Amino acid sequence: MRLARAVDGALLAIAVFIFLFIVLFPFYWIVLSSFTPKYELFTIPPRYWFSTFTLENYQVLANSIPLTRYFVNSLLFAAGSSLVSVAAAFLASYALARIQFRGANLIFIVFVMSIALPQIGGLVPLFELFKNTGLINTYHGLVILMSSLVLPFTIWILVPFLRQIPYEIEEAAIMDGARLPHLFWFITLPIMRPALVTMFIINFIIAWNELIYPLVFATSGSNKTLSVGLVELAVQPTAGGGRPWDLLSAMSIVMIVPILIVVLLFQKLIVSGLTRGAIK
Amino acid sequence: MQRTRRIAILICLLLLPSVALRLFTAVYPFFNTIWLSFHDWNPAFPPQQFVGLKNFQALTRDIAVTGSISFTVLFVTISTLLEIVLGMAIALILHRAFFGRGVVRAINLIPWAIPMVVAAIGFRWMYDTQYGVINDLLYRTIEVKVPWLVDFWGARAAVIATNVWKSTPFVGLVLLAALQGVPQDLYEAGRVDGTNRVSAFFYITLPLIMPQIVTIGLFMVVWQLAAFDLVFAMTGGGPGFATQVLAYRIYQVAFTALNFGYASAISMVLFIVVGIASIIGLLLFRKVEVSL
Structure with missing residues (x-):
């Protein structure tokens, strides 16, 4: 019974995590792109974290x-x-x-x-x-x-x-x-x-x-x-x-x-x- | 006598602003569109000419229109089915008690609240074949890259996925409210009878909230049949006519090609599709309401 509850709780946590990831990731990506200089946007692979933080995009x-x-x-x-x-x-x-x-x-x-x-x-x-x-x-x-x-x-x-x-x-x-x-x-x-x-x-x-x-x-x-x-x-x-x-x-x-x-x-x-x- | 007349005048005055707005911007354009669909009219060459069914005959042979009809139906059907199934999942998750639920519920509102054009442009960037993050994640996990927005089915899948991402949380929100309206003692009774959670969902929850599911389904179908922003900002209907939808076709024919008569005929097709969908939806709603 306790094991079943633990499994249940874990499944719920995973479901919530997946949901949050899918909803929030696009926002993270737009925010990240907006503070990244243009030349660093076009790299392969893309950067997953703020490397050179800049406000230049907003100024331009x-x-x-x-x-x-x-x-x-x-x-x-x-x-x-x-x-x-x-x-x-x-x-x-x-x-x-x-x-x-x-x-x-x-x-x-x-x-x-x-x-x-x-x-x-x-x-x-x-x-x-x-x-x-x-x-x-x-x-x-x-x-x-x-x-x-x-x-x-x-x-x-x-x-x-x-x-x-x-x-x-x-x-x-x-x-x-x-x-x-x-x-x-x-x-x-x-x-x-x-x-x-x-x-x-x-x-x-x-x-x-x-x-x-x-x-x-x-x-x-x-x-x-x-x-x-x-x-x-x-x-x-x-x-x-x-x-x-x-x-x-x-x-x-x-x-x-x-x-x-x-x-x-x-x-x-x-x-x-x-x-x-x-x-x- | 004096009194009833004064009340009648009062009713008219109170309704006047709303009625005037709707007549001016919805009812008159609707009937005028019907009239125009039987005419040839380019605003640069003013006289309208009555041409009978010519516009309608032309659109049956126009691949851009027939293609847009079939993709619109596909887009709306798949989107709505996914939104209801995934929205139900979201509602069931948010109905459970867990730490931070209030915050997660607030986050669920955000995709509904942001503009469709922002979602379209954000995903367009993420779907970029070369520099997009989606292909990078795919490559890291299963070593494939998909030419999303330049491929016929890739673009269709991407447009539908973006639409589902944007609209599902709203469906989830409505279904969550429906779940909260199901009386708790029914579940208690079910537990005494030894039903497990899965059968409780299918035999208690689902039948009880079916009217709300049909209502939101109908709403989403009617609303998405006229979807414009997403395709306009994400693919422009391309590649080729792969993601062309009726609403975007109407806009292009009217304001790029300046073919007002033909655009009105395509609008008629949209009205008819919306009408058919509404009738099916209302019949379905009556059926599930009666069976309760």
Whole structure:
């Protein structure tokens, strides 16, 4: 019996170790490459440890592309999209969860089902529409697109969340003659705060990582995001056909560090938000 | 009467921002794509011309499109199966009690949270035939080197493996939550009846969480059918058309070849594939829910 438990514990330890190795090794490799001088990246066999530690890759990167500009753009794009989607979903979820009316459930289902419409399938009409309305290469144009993309999932999470909160407090406030803006601001908003913060964080991460919309609708440089800058660096033709792995590694690190901070700070909230949709 | 009307107006106002956003960026483009798929349209030569089924006839003879359909289906099927099996394994590991479990669970979130383009580029570097670390590790252990991204099946395997690496932890996370929802007393009862751990998994756990498995499976299928970032940043569809997927083909035809009508016809194929997958998924879901 004790032997069986020891074997069991050892197997579990091995499984955890393999899992951690597979998940973390690519990160280690990108970090290592980003701090290694270019000429040492192309050696056979590759070096598995920091041999000549250097920040040069980051300096060259910052000098060859408008890195700060891209970073700020990504930040504004992600924060703006996240804010608009959560605000719109908050209003809609109040109507769908709190006001009893015929068709509320149908509208909810249609919203959720629209997740299945592939984003890429609507690019051509959207491109024409945005060109004709002057929304192309604008910040608010990108925010409209992105907030709409994450909206169905946000509504999917917020409506059940609001439905499971007892209505009594809001009812009492209405009895006391609270007007709707007051009700929203002082009662409903604080009650829903955990869910709203969670969805803001999740949508922020999704928007930060988004590629297609900025790639197609931010063609003029001043609105490009980190994701666009990164793929431009990765697909542009280079002399000899090789890729600038030194710069690509450095830029990857610049792009994932903010996300890692967000994940580590808000791990519990993110997990609760991501799993609430699947588990009732 | 006055009251019901005021409530109706209130409902409309509350729904307005969300409905407007979805109409503007999802519903209108969807219907316009259907319309455009029956037209010839190059934005550089403006007039749209109605051409009937010409675009659809052309795509049945276009190897770049038919090839991308078959690889998309292969990519999604193998990816989803692997993600569910390996995700289940991750969930079972993270469900056990061990020292440092909280940290390991946090680490499990990281592949989900990073951009797909970063995963694609990182793995592209690691899969490099000459200088890549994967070939070096393979060479050290079994003395082979694989020309990953320049070989037809090597590139396909590499793209699918990268996708599975990125997406499996998310599936594991959802399945872990499903495991936590299984009542403990069922296992107690099983233990009294003398079931071992393996049969407890197959006869208690698996049937109970089957609805969640089907739900996440359906979600992953629909989502990955439209996958774009990975192929765009990792292989560009190559070598040849080996790793060409529908979403990337649509993008190229629309924004490199500027053939808007044809791109819309390929989009229709994507809509239809997504529709078929959704219907199969919903039927499957109904079946496992009823059988509970």
